[in-house]
Amino acid sequence: MVEETPWGLRNVGVPHYEQFLHPVIKKNYGKWAYHEHVKPGVIKHVAESGDVLYTIRVGLPKYVSTQTVRELCDIADKYSQGYIKFTSRHSATFFATDEETVDKIIQEVESKGFPVGGTDHSLKSIINCVGWTHCHTAATDSPSIAKALYEALYDYFKSYDKLPERLKIAVSGCLNMCGATHASDIAIIGVHRKAPRVIDEDVKAFCSVPALVKICPKYAIRPKKGDPRSVEIDEEKCMYCGICYGECPGLPIHDPKNDGVSIWVGGKVPSTKKGPMNSRLVIPYLPNNPPHWPEVVDAVKKIVDFYVKYAEPDERLGETIERIGWEKFFKLTGIPFTDKHIDDYVFSYMEFRKGVTFKHT
Amino acid sequence: MVEETPWGLRNVGVPHYEQFLHPVIKKNYGKWAYHEHVKPGVIKHVAESGDVLYTIRVGLPKYVSTQTVRELCDIADKYSQGYIKFTSRHSATFFATDEETVDKIIQEVESKGFPVGGTDHSLKSIINCVGWTHCHTAATDSPSIAKALYEALYDYFKSYDKLPERLKIAVSGCLNMCGATHASDIAIIGVHRKAPRVIDEDVKAFCSVPALVKICPKYAIRPKKGDPRSVEIDEEKCMYCGICYGECPGLPIHDPKNDGVSIWVGGKVPSTKKGPMNSRLVIPYLPNNPPHWPEVVDAVKKIVDFYVKYAEPDERLGETIERIGWEKFFKLTGIPFTDKHIDDYVFSYMEFRKGVTFKHT
Amino acid sequence: MSEEILKELEKGKWPSYVTEIRKAGYEGLLKVYGKALEDKMTHFIHGGMVGVKGYDAGVIGRMTDMPDVMKTSHLLRVIPPAGWFYTTEALRKICDIWDKYGSGVINFHGATANLQLVGIETEKIEDCFNELVKLGWDLGGSGPDFRTPAACLGPAYCEFAMIDTLDIYHEIVMSYIEDIHLPMHPYKFKVKISGCPNDCVAGAARADLAIIGTWRDNIKIDQEKLKEYPEEVIKMAVERCPTQCMKYENGKLEINDEECNKCMYCINLMPKALRVGDDRGATILIGARARGRIGSFLGWVLIPFMKLEKPYKELKDLMKKLLDWWDEVGNPKERIGETIYRIGMGKFLRDVGIEPVPQMIYRPRANPFWYYWPGEVE
Amino acid sequence: MSEEILKELEKGKWPSYVTEIRKAGYEGLLKVYGKALEDKMTHFIHGGMVGVKGYDAGVIGRMTDMPDVMKTSHLLRVIPPAGWFYTTEALRKICDIWDKYGSGVINFHGATANLQLVGIETEKIEDCFNELVKLGWDLGGSGPDFRTPAACLGPAYCEFAMIDTLDIYHEIVMSYIEDIHLPMHPYKFKVKISGCPNDCVAGAARADLAIIGTWRDNIKIDQEKLKEYPEEVIKMAVERCPTQCMKYENGKLEINDEECNKCMYCINLMPKALRVGDDRGATILIGARARGRIGSFLGWVLIPFMKLEKPYKELKDLMKKLLDWWDEVGNPKERIGETIYRIGMGKFLRDVGIEPVPQMIYRPRANPFWYYWPGEVE
């Protein structure tokens, strides 16, 4: 509850949402009849009252300057009665109540360099974490990867009928997966590939040895023999998750030579059809190669091409692969299959193929 | 390789199979064209040569006396040229090359009290282990349960079109599952429900404490405090598997008051359609109630009735349940759902229902 | 060299975050980041303890290993309004404050939910916050606390919304605001609220507790409006329906609602003709975590159906029970789903007093490794 | 009282095993078993070490806790001929020997495969065996050894058989006969051989190593014979085909064999019209165990396709590699599937030198917890 403390107001919570709702929304709140896809980036919502609300979806960069925010506000003031919404994939939404205004918004927003799109069967905004722009645990740089992919797949964002279904790409700089990667159609995740180094003085200065011993999921960290206020790492057990470094600056895991990018595909979140699915590993490692990430871009394009070619209408990427079988996916894309692809952790048994049915590719 | 040792012949292996093959089999070995279901218990095999072989399937009791074996041999001598085969479900198979002989075999075998049936869409021979007739770890008595079920479901063995598909029932006296239960349409498995007792003198006399500590899958066994040549059992951890008693007579787990029977359904072995499936728990406990096992018989009949009523043609029981959903199965059968049904072991997460789709029964 | 790489990132059709950093004039960040791109390695390091008085969460402390260029670059997580709806007026005021104290760089929004103000020096945090809080803005979660929840737009303009996502969000933030500022759970606890099974805030994948709108009665079919959809769309719905409970014959669509599992697919395909039912509430999922200690967990069914009406007492009681239980038995750095997995779902249900129902699982156990509880056996 | 219960078990339509025990005159067993039924508890106890000289397996020692009635009742596991085919002559001779030394009670057959002679006293075992072995019969497996394998009738009279199950069985028994008699592995090792994916000896569920016939080329369709099957059967096949790769139009059936996963279903339904292809071999599954330490394991794909021709060198090499690896790294009481699970499938494949292929798994891993091996990273 709101408190007036010696240092000022505390625990005020959040302003009530009602004041932020467009008048048409307020009037028809909870009483909407249906929606239609009008054109790329534009959805028409029709209320039971007959009222109409157009939403215009706008792609944003990972960071926005206050200057740009003000520019976007200007447009919203001009056409959207001063209301604006951001989305769960970090796009911006403008509102209109007639098609003419829709077109004006599109024109003005795009003239400022912000693309309108990402609705219906399109590439959605690419969720990406901060990577090397701000994070200490990043094994790769999410924002520049996202940028490179946007450039390569720009048309899929701007159209709404070139893909069999929506395509959700997300990028995380490390295994913490802040970039909402693990249930995405295509996920790019930064990986380390060597055990952390141990800097004895830093461990002693900043870290709790018992906490470290407990925190490693593979039990690879133990008190150092002969020097139990530091630790040693069993390199055979460590699987480079970086959790220990997140806790302890004395265990740096970055390694410009071996860090890189992994690619995962086939995840989805909604309960529609067969329900939520995890993304699955397809490429364990590609090198870090900013700013244009050619290896990553090529791999993603190859996967998107596969999707466009083999999906049935209205199928998410993972649904397509599950229908035709992963053995065929590897064959058709030419992506090499390795021991890394085979799960070897707690739930591995569930992933092993029982019985003798599969395609002899 | 065969050895002549001071004690006699050793490692002779097994007589070559060829000498045991009926002449029509030998002639057409590997050259069969197709088969047909002629009547309950009888399959007609047609070779590419045009030769025909009828097989007659005969149900046997768990034990057969030498006297009965000789009687069956008499019949085989009379009609099957002295050849006989037993099956992987422990039925006997007689051979004929014409329909007239088929009928004679059926008549004579049945007149001796042995039913002909168990082919096509029927109840198959019930695999059952030895239970209380011979085993020291049995929590229930498989042979008398199998007998009670045979009596209740006799007509399903003798017919071949009263069931949607085949029905495989198996009974194991304990969790070792010697009765081939774990991938059966209906499985009956004996269960203990309390931790073993510890008889210190026997543990000390017959058992290895380190081996026991290692053998318990739940790590519930530890050296006894103050008496480390015996053990103590953490009753909160023990899940009554009986593995320790199998190793060590000093840890008896039998308990006439609490031992009993569990029922599992929906397993299958072949790779057809969706492939092999494990049987799943439906009734965690019914009391041991020989010789007629009314509770077990009732429960199995209820499940079979469900199967007959709700299966689509050609569906195994597990396929029916997977199609309509387990939540509906519990509703339609009225079998209570409890916390025992929810997996809580290593792979439990995989069984939890992800997403929000299910039937609101 | 690093400047050249940065320039490359300002080219192309998609708006550039580098350009935005430049527009904000956040030179320090450009240099540290440029060097990272050049070295193929981050130059940020752990940030130490920073924050505002009275809170232990809401500020991510961040330092660099290039102190000559830029020593610190902390970030403020600000709780956004329900559904991320703003007025331009509100946004402009936030910008003004951020220009005054911070870098001028904003992350709209973080993947959990927060409005993130990126780049502020230690000594300016308190003043910056005090201006924000006067306008009604508060800090969001970080560390092992109750995190800022997320809610889809729901009833604002989506005809699928079966619960009032915005109001529930608001209520949860207001009820748990102290918990958001005081990390004292075993680990983070994230709540996400979606109005329907489409789950537009991805609660099924990313929330320890996901509240997802659903219905129990029949789908409403408007046979007239159905005609506005092409035959092949209708047929696709019938063919792809996961429970195969639809029939389309002689231009008429029938649904056997008894068999429907409320997956939402057909309704998505033909929102004009098909509408969710009237007996509305939510399914509550528990346990998602992106990369857990033993792998990713997706959320699973905890409560198949809960009516959700103001003041949401049942929901709040549930959340209290869950957090109390978890606080007691959870290990440090163990998310609630992992605690349940470790303790066992059955025992957890017993402990918190929730009735086991088959909707919680795909299928019953295949192993006989269960427990009997005191009182159940002689 | 116990006699009354036994009498109840002799009633009814199904032949009674109690009657058979009675016919054999095995009074001791009737009494001990009758008492068990009365007490609702077994009266058998551990059996101690019994056996024949030179072997450490093949005899299950069994004692009772009613020594006044019957002290011991050991049983002999005898390796049956491939596919359980016998002549009456052979059976009669076994009966003669068993009447002479044992109880006259036989278990046709045990669930693993063996012909089981149930009930013999310690001192008669050696002589009994010596008579059996002279006729060519040997003891089967028990304890942590290579167990008696099992094979379906296969080519004997099944048109589906794609490998010579009987011959493979025979070869394996003869090659591993010493291993069968000498328990020296971490735990038991069971092999089952089925001629086709129907898997009539249930190898997929109950064999550490299952050898299951399959084919790689096209299913042969005889459109003429197809007409002998009712339309609804053909349509059922098309509808239920798990890969949806069949088409039935204008009385003609087509199969897109590229997509077919060789599940066998359609062929089972219409064996006259559909026949397996000519490029035949076996899929090899590894790891099944009924009730393992962490639950039941069904067998999974180890070798998607292996040609199996006499003298089965590839198969024997594989088995040797597997057993050598397991002997080295397996823990006591750990079946080979569990060892692989513990060590990790990828590492196992590396160690034994088998190439990883996607057919081994349903889908690739969802967690990022893998290993790099020396030489793979800088």
Ligand code: SRM
């Ligand atoms: C705006 C947003 C929610 C919000 O409050 O922020 C949203 C809003 C809608 N979603 Fe969504 N979805 C939004 C993120 C999501 C997410 C979350 C995510 O992507 O991370 C999901 C689940 C993730 C996934 O798909 O894997 C999601 C899964 C859906 C689905 C189900 C798709 C499926 O594969 O089955 C639908 C139904 C459909 O489109 O047919 C849907 C449909 C809709 C509709 C079109 C429904 C309607 O009746 O209007 C909403 C359009 C609103 C509009 O006019 O903009 N929305 N939607 C999010 C926009 C993100 C963006 O900028 O691109």
Ligand code: SRM
């Ligand atoms: C005799 C036997 C094998 C043996 O060498 O011992 C056998 C033999 C045949 N099986 Fe089987 N199956 C035999 C146990 C099995 C088992 C193992 C078991 O039951 O424990 C299975 C797998 C277990 C399961 O079903 O869960 C099995 C799954 C099949 C299937 C696949 C059924 C399915 O659900 O998809 C077929 C195909 C069919 O019938 O359509 C099949 C079909 C056949 C046919 C009819 C095929 C043919 O072309 O002839 C064989 C008939 C031989 C005959 O004339 O008797 N057989 N069959 C076994 C008889 C057992 C009995 O006494 O009842």
Ligand code: SRM
């Ligand atoms: C800002 C944000 C990424 C973004 O650019 O959007 C972010 C950034 C960080 N996350 Fe995150 N996480 C962010 C959403 C997520 C999500 C997505 C979500 O919440 O839906 C996840 C995965 C979902 C989940 O919770 O499982 C996520 C999983 C983690 C984890 C792993 C937690 C775990 O249970 O495994 C860590 C490490 C930790 O906290 O122990 C982490 C830690 C971090 C830290 C604080 C790094 C650290 O270890 O100190 C990052 C700060 C970077 C920086 O300096 O800017 N972040 N983090 C997102 C938070 C913004 C917000 O509050 O709105």
Ligand code: SRM
């Ligand atoms: C005779 C037979 C049951 C029957 O009536 O058919 C049998 C009987 C026994 N089994 Fe079994 N098992 C028999 C087939 C099986 C099967 C089925 C199969 O092989 O397909 C299984 C499950 C499949 C599997 O291997 O996973 C089976 C899994 C066990 C286990 C558990 C093994 C495990 O890995 O978990 C044990 C306990 C042990 O060996 O540690 C066991 C142990 C035993 C013992 C030796 C009891 C003991 O612990 O000493 C039983 C002897 C009883 C007696 O005195 O007569 N028996 N046992 C079957 C063997 C006959 C034969 O050799 O042909």
Ligand code: SF4
């Ligand atoms: S995913 Fe990793 S690199 Fe990206 S913000 Fe989260 S912790 Fe940092």
Ligand code: SF4
């Ligand atoms: S990186 Fe992960 S696995 Fe390796 S030592 Fe650190 S916490 Fe353990």
Ligand code: SF4
């Ligand atoms: S299942 Fe149990 S009771 Fe039956 S034979 Fe095997 S070990 Fe004995």
Ligand code: SF4
């Ligand atoms: S019965 Fe099983 S769980 Fe219990 S102590 Fe014995 S081995 Fe352990």
Ligand code: SF4
């Ligand atoms: S989750 Fe459902 S109610 Fe919420 S915005 Fe998405 S489609 Fe609409």
Ligand code: SF4
């Ligand atoms: S909601 Fe899903 S399950 Fe229900 S009828 Fe529609 S498609 Fe079928």
Ligand code: SF4
């Ligand atoms: S497994 Fe196949 S080949 Fe062997 S008997 Fe069964 S159906 Fe015939």
Ligand code: SF4
């Ligand atoms: S074998 Fe199975 S997958 Fe192949 S066509 Fe027949 S039914 Fe379909």
